[in-house]
Amino acid sequence: MQPTANNAPENAPQTPKGLIQDQNLLIIFAIALIAILGVSSVTPTFPRLADALEVPPQNIGLLVTVFTFPTVVLGPVLGFLADQFGRRKILVPSLLLFGIAGTACAFARDFNLLLLLRLLQGIGAASLLSLSITLIGDLYSGDRRTTAMGYNASVTSVGTASYPIVGGALASMGWYYPFALPILAIPVGLLVLFALHNPEPKARLNLQEYLRNALIVLKNRQILGLFLASAANFVLLYGAYVTYLPQLIEESFQTSTFTIGLMLSSVSVAIALTSSQVGNLARRFSPQTLIRISFGFYGLALLLVPFMPNLLLLLIPTTLFGVGLGMGFPSIQTLLAELSPRQYLATVMSVNGTFFGIGQTLGPVMMGLAFAMGGINSVFFAGVGFAIAVSIIFRYCVCM
Numbered sequence: 001m002q003p004t005a006n007n008a009p010e011n012a013p014q015t016p017k018g019l020i021q022d023q024n025l026l027i028i029f030a031i032a033l034i035a036i037l038g039v040s041s042v043t044p045t046f047p048r049l050a051d052a053l054e055v056p057p058q059n060i061g062l063l064v065t066v067f068t069f070p071t072v073v074l075g076p077v078l079g080f081l082a083d084q085f086g087r088r089k090i091l092v093p094s095l096l097l098f099g100i101a102g103t104a105c106a107f108a109r110d111f112n113l114l115l116l117l118r119l120l121q122g123i124g125a126a127s128l129l130s131l132s133i134t135l136i137g138d139l140y141s142g143d144r145r146t147t148a149m150g151y152n153a154s155v156t157s158v159g160t161a162s163y164p165i166v167g168g169a170l171a172s173m174g175w176y177y178p179f180a181l182p183i184l185a186i187p188v189g190l191l192v193l194f195a196l197h198n199p200e201p202k203a204r205l206n207l208q209e210y211l212r213n214a215l216i217v218l219k220n221r222q223i224l225g226l227f228l229a230s231a232a233n234f235v236l237l238y239g240a241y242v243t244y245l246p247q248l249i250e251e252s253f254q255t256s257t258f259t260i261g262l263m264l265s266s267v268s269v270a271i272a273l274t275s276s277q278v279g280n281l282a283r284r285f286s287p288q289t290l291i292r293i294s295f296g297f298y299g300l301a302l303l304l305v306p307f308m309p310n311l312l313l314l315l316i317p318t319t320l321f322g323v324g325l326g327m328g329f330p331s332i333q334t335l336l337a338e339l340s341p342r343q344y345l346a347t348v349m350s351v352n353g354t355f356f357g358i359g360q361t362l363g364p365v366m367m368g369l370a371f372a373m374g375g376i377n378s379v380f381f382a383g384v385g386f387a388i389a390v391s392i393i394f395r396y397c398v399c400m
Helices: 023-035 043-053 062-085 087-107 111-125 128-139 142-171 177-195 207-218 221-253 257-275 278-282 287-307 311-339 342-374 376-397
Strands: none
Touching: 023 087, 023 128, 023 142, 023 177, 043 062, 043 142, 043 177, 062 087, 062 111, 062 128, 062 207, 062 342, 087 111, 087 128, 087 177, 111 128, 128 142, 128 311, 128 342, 142 177, 142 257, 142 278, 142 311, 207 221, 207 342, 221 257, 221 287, 221 311, 221 342, 221 376, 257 311, 278 287, 278 311, 287 311, 287 376, 311 342, 342 376
């Protein structure tokens, strides 16, 4: 059996009108918001947690590491299981595990126990983001798919910007209060079980046949190019932007951490506004073109950063960076959904999630080398070169 192109349900309406009111899409939004809850909502409480549990500062980051590690290792396995047994059979137990283990963290008063619970919560989180994107690929096609991907990126951007504020407010009452937020995953799991109406795999393939055909799909030159683009997005986001922009702001403008947080949130605002319009952009430009344009925005934004004389003007490159992410990220997801046969869609999206993790891991290391060689400004110039190189590879070596 050879892989065939993925198509949405034949009876799905193809006009974007009214999409935001679709019950299935609203449930997908809820899954995506739970998927990004596990890190951004709890990092504001880390200083208080470290004091309360007497954790050395160099060890506090383990709370993030043990949570994200299962996504890199288990993501493709869970994607395979979702392709074989159905999306809901993976999503429902994952959401329940996320909710139970995550909420239990609020009652832990030993750091080692907290790490164990975070690991279990991370196992629950491992499939959530990739399967939320998979569901969009299952349910929608054409303009509806592109628009839904954009809306989903907008929602997650709003969550990414909002969760630290909510977590910080809860942490002011006690370090453990932000860890109670994962209880919200339990009702979301029940919604998936009883209210989500999605097409599930109709037949299971022989394992050997499945793996052989999945490998054919994953070797597709265009899909490999999209994996590269996904990893590159996170190299630039977590390397140049998240890791080193705060340091540049603090060194250049001697401002407060609150102001630094506001500057970082400007990217989330730009992502949300741009990705909500990516469906309209897709009617004028192909997803491939939007991805190439997005890397142009990254390069321009990073080139401008070292030359901004004040915080107000620094909003120009941060906004440009967010615009790039807002058009590029949903376009990558849309193209992956279009190129992937439905019976392998969850596997492809989960492997793509693994490339997210690779980008998150390599970004700070690569930009750290640039910093060691030439100082803070060299980080952003290295980011420009990286963005240009990826754009060239994407255009000429991947034939997109």
